Amino acid sequence: MKSDTHSVCLYGSAHDLRKAINTFLKEGLSKNYKLLYFGPERDVIPSKETTDGLPYNLDDLLGSKTLEIIDFEKSYVKNGVFDPVRQISFLQEAAVRAIKEGYNGLGVAGEGTAILESGTKMEELLKYEASVNDLVEESPVTAYCLYDSSRIDQSSALEISRLHPYTLRESGFSVNEDYYRAPRRTLEYDTASRLDICRGTANSLLQMFRMKSIYVEEHEENVSKLASAIAKEMALDSFTMACLEMAGKIHDLGMNSMFLDMLTRPGPLHALEARLLRRHPITGFEISRGVPFPDKVSYAVFQHHERIDGSGYPNGLKDSEISLEGSILAVSEVVAAMSFYRPYRKPYGQEYSLDQIVKYKGSLYRTEVVEACLTAFENGFSFESSLKTSASQP
Structure with missing residues (x-):
């Protein structure tokens, strides 16, 4: 699981709750995080039954205050009223204290069903969960939100799930499809008209991206054209080819959220800069979802730095x-x-780049895609026009 994540667990039994809490403990301790559990002590104490054979003791964690159990009245709910602003402020201060105490960050978990049962409206809860998302992105905080699915209706469970990028299932943590498939506005046009609108939007976003002058060559156009050529060699349908053409043009759109000097300065990025860089596919995905692009476009943008062995990012x-x-x-x-x-290296060249995808075919890159790429070059595809553009730069 990635560090600094916001996860949801919709549990339906005491066994599932104990498993979720035990996972929270293991994950947090492996990162040297201070641990806070918001909820009744009875939720955590039964986890003693599941800690046998693990390199920690629950009593020791409580004694050293590595783990603290905080009652609802001192956290989520005050005098019977849920105050999301107060709770976010509490978490921010707790994260700062954890760092000062020598921990790497803060791990929090809580049984959130009690918030709804306090009379809190769903709208307020969703705003709170969105604020937790922001907190996790900005601070060294990992949040595990636990909801008893037997105590909330199905529509509420779905709305809650959609606010969490990750979910805890039987197999462990995974990307939450509910989060990335949340409803968005659509246009009442036929497919051809919609694609024309999306193509125009992609071109406009591309022009905006070029204003930042991040790349000397026409990188976005190069990616778009090569992706289209690969799709052609794979005999994919025209709709998918159109989606890849658009996705190539906007795949680095999330870079707009970064400072220009980060991307143009020679030498390696600082730790914080590298962390921001690894978020650009998510930012690009979220921007693309504000336009009625087909899902294939948005997901290609979201996944263009993922690798089939799991070594890619962001997920x-x-x-x-x-x-x-x-x-x-x-x-x-x-x-x-x-x-x-x-800026941080000399050009490797086309021959080297093709050698690299062959070297990592089947490990980093999908075999059939690599082979289609090689065939495209064998059939005459080249970056020749872009090379001329690059050579003409001062």
Whole structure:
């Protein structure tokens, strides 16, 4: 599981709750995080039954205050009223204290069903969960939100789930599809008209991105054209080809959230800068979801730095978890990027970039996509026009 995440567990039994709490303990301790559990002590104490054979003792954790159990009245609910602003402030201060005490960060978990049972409106709870998302992005905080699915209706459970990028299932933590498939506005146009609108929007976003002058060569266009060429070699349908064309043009749109000097300064990025960089696929995904792009476009943008062995980012997806469009964009992006100069390195060149995708075929990159890419170059595809553009730069 990634550090600094916001996860939901919709449990339906005491066994499931104990398992979730035990996972919270193990994950937090493995990161050297201070642990706070918001809820009754009776939720945590039964976890003693599940700690046998693990390298920690619950009594020792409580004694050293590595783990603290905080009652609802001292956390979520005050005098019977839920105050989300107060709770977020409490978590921010707790994160600062944890760092000062020598921990790497703060791990929090809480039985959130009590918030709804206090009379809090769903709208207030959703705003709170959105604020937790912001807190997790900005601070070294990992949050585990626990909800008893037997005590809330199905529609409320879905609304709650959609506010959490990760979910805890039987197999462990995973990307939460509810979060990334939340409803968004649509247009009442036929498919052809909608694609025309989306193409125009992609071109406009591309022009906006170019204003930042991050790349000397036409990187976005290169990725778009190569992705389209790969799709053609794979005999994909025209709709998918159109989606890849658009996704290539906007795949680095999330870079707009970064400072220009981060991307143009020679040398390696600082730790915070590297963390921001690894978020750009998420930012690009969220921007693209504000437009009625087909899902294939948004997911390709979201996944273009994922690798089939799970070593990619932002979510470490593996194999079939990565869409075909995401796999095509990943190969297109790495070949285009390696072929040209970057401030932090000399250009590797086209031959080297193709050698690299062959070297990691089947481990980092999907085999059939690599083979289609090589075939595209064998059939005459090149970055020739872009090379001329790059060579003409001072």
